[in-house]
Amino acid sequence: MSDKNWIQEILQEDGEGQLTPKQAQILQAAVEMFAEKGYASTSTSEIAKRAGVAEGTIFRHYKTKKELLYSIVSPMIVQFAAPLFARHFIDDVLERDHEGFEDFLRHAFRNRYNFVKENAPFLKIIIQEVAFQPEMQQRFKALFAEKLLPSVQKVVIHFQEKGELADIPPETVIRILLTNIVGMLLTRFLIMPDQDWNDDEEIERTIAFLMKGLQPSSSE
Amino acid sequence: MSDKNWIQEILQEDGEGQLTPKQAQILQAAVEMFAEKGYASTSTSEIAKRAGVAEGTIFRHYKTKKELLYSIVSPMIVQFAAPLFARHFIDDVLERDHEGFEDFLRHAFRNRYNFVKENAPFLKIIIQEVAFQPEMQQRFKALFAEKLLPSVQKVVIHFQEKGELADIPPETVIRILLTNIVGMLLTRFLIMPDQDWNDDEEIERTIAFLMKGLQPSSSE
């Protein structure tokens, strides 16, 4: 299982050193239960029971239940958006621009696909909590506005200038791109995870659709 | 405000006669608070306070807190999907097929846009609760599978046969259509309601994008 992995990854953002085994158990149990029943409907005693620790132990590591939530969600938001605004990722695209927008799209799409595939429960938690906790909303929007948006915007404008993309407002292009990527992943992993999916084909179909929908009009 | 209106509409689905004033106040308060803080984090005493009634009054009308939730969500799910599977709506489209797929799309899109504009809080509640309450999930999926899917599928296949739509699996077409419509509405009304939006233009841009992305390849 790769469960242990992402829990370790989370910690690394946490600043601290290493996770104790008990801490890892707590985090894992919390992630599972928050995803299953939601934050508000999950009690710390349930988490303790599933984690196999005493209830008090949770509060030794996380001052409050909310802090436990944050310690899960915060690094995850970063992880989720991280690669998209990694400087080298964008720079690569712009440099090797002969590869075209489609390669960028495919690269980003597949990358996020793999990520969500490994971390579906997190996605559910993030969606739920960003919906209700204004603080989370703020953090999310800040991240989006300051990091993701400028990077992607740069890419979009670049390819619009190259004539590969239709002359639609970049914000709209970005909204469309995100909507379709996130929408596909949500449908795939949260809404209808039990249906038969041919993931590769569906991704390629979505990319093809996006490329066609965003290509410049022939007269342009 | 048109709040009073939709609350009355909800009841009509409820089978019963008319809402008492107190009942309407309770529903309105509940909708607001569930949308703000989520079902689990909203206490019945808070609802009572905002509704200006005694806490006991809530339980005179709704045996449990969950029943109160259902009495809000159930009719809403129906309302939300209703027009899309109204027989005459689909039939109209198929008969007046000279109008083309674009008209169908525009009609459906604008119709749902208006609906969500009036009922944004409901949308938030539905999304939240469908995510966690398996019963709601079931109800939602049933509605989708039995009513919405066949109707829309008929339309899609019709236009594919007419050569107006690309030869992509109808399920994928539908997923793409829903993703883009719902995604746009969510972004507009829930995620970034405070940003400047030129709704008409954004809808038209989305439609244009969808039409282009779904049109048959030139060689076909």
Added chain:
Amino acid sequence: MSDKNWIQEILQEDGEGQLTPKQAQILQAAVEMFAEKGYASTSTSEIAKRAGVAEGTIFRHYKTKKELLYSIVSPMIVQFAAPLFARHFIDDVLERDHEGFEDFLRHAFRNRYNFVKENAPFLKIIIQEVAFQPEMQQRFKALFAEKLLPSVQKVVIHFQEKGELADIPPETVIRILLTNIVGMLLTRFLIMPDQDWNDDEEIERTIAFLMKGLQPSSSE
């Protein structure tokens, strides 16, 4: 059914004129439910439902739930003890003393047997409420001490003087008599009502046992 009868009887003690039909329904429902579940575990709304009246109607007739209980229990306590201290009943016995103590005992026993047979639910209510409500206890003890005890004591002493009864303290004789009569009736109607009972034989056996146990020692 004779249900209607005893309810009317109850009222006559109540001082008032006649019971309205609704009032009778309320009393009957209350008696049934108090006997089934106990006073404290029966809600006025349940009583109203079973009686087929509105909850408010109960409070139109009985200021409080407790008053409703009293209006059932009070007259019943009187009814229960009544014949035993009816002057003429005792006087008869003393006059026709040729009939002996056994006839008195048989008469009293069968009389109470018939009464309990018709009114078993009441018995349960009385036992329960006398056990807990100090006020009821007081009323019950007063009745016993002032009315029943002197009468029966007179009878017992009379037959002791005649040499028909052993020279045991009259209080003990009375305790034994009551214990055996009440004990038999409780076993018969409350504790094991479902077992096969040959009531006539069991009563006669009990009487024979009592007579033998209370007869003077042969040497006396």
Added chain:
Amino acid sequence: MSDKNWIQEILQEDGEGQLTPKQAQILQAAVEMFAEKGYASTSTSEIAKRAGVAEGTIFRHYKTKKELLYSIVSPMIVQFAAPLFARHFIDDVLERDHEGFEDFLRHAFRNRYNFVKENAPFLKIIIQEVAFQPEMQQRFKALFAEKLLPSVQKVVIHFQEKGELADIPPETVIRILLTNIVGMLLTRFLIMPDQDWNDDEEIERTIAFLMKGLQPSSSE
């Protein structure tokens, strides 16, 4: 006070190890209040207050209020009937049969007298709750039918065959014995605890009465 004693005894039936002090306080308070006001009329907050613990503490030890009741009543029912069906108790009687039925009766009577004297409040609780809780009724009847009845029946038949007891149906003999023992104890400890009682004399009088009432007819 010997309160501490019986509470410890209760637990030993409970299977578990030892009672925490708080748990003992809770049990003691609950016993007192249930006996005073009845189960249904006693609130958990009152119990907590009298026990000197937080209300939540009650629910840490007993999942529900009813479980608290059962944890008191169940072992008590067993305790109450225990010695009567202890194998050696019965066997002793049958072996040393020269001692006669009167010794058996005296032994049993005094044993239960001492027990009730120490545990009067329990008796009240048992009577109340067996009256209303069908589950308790079942448990009680099962215990009686499977354990107590056969043992005592064996003794009764033994002494009937020896000609020490009248030829009355054993069930009736047992009913009479129980009625008189229980009736005396109830009168003594619950109904008229405040009256002057010369317990030894009253017990002996009752035994004498029983022996005489149950002796075979002289002609037999």
Added chain:
DNA sequence: CATGAATGAGGATTCATTCAT
């Protein structure tokens, strides 16, 4: 560090009682 008993504020729900219709 880890525990789990103890806490008490707060949760949903019930209920006797009132009162306008």
Added chain:
DNA sequence: CATGAATGAATCCTCATTCAT
């Protein structure tokens, strides 16, 4: 008289949090 919607205090119970061991 009868109704039943409305009330709010009280009920049983849950839960995040603390703290002595």
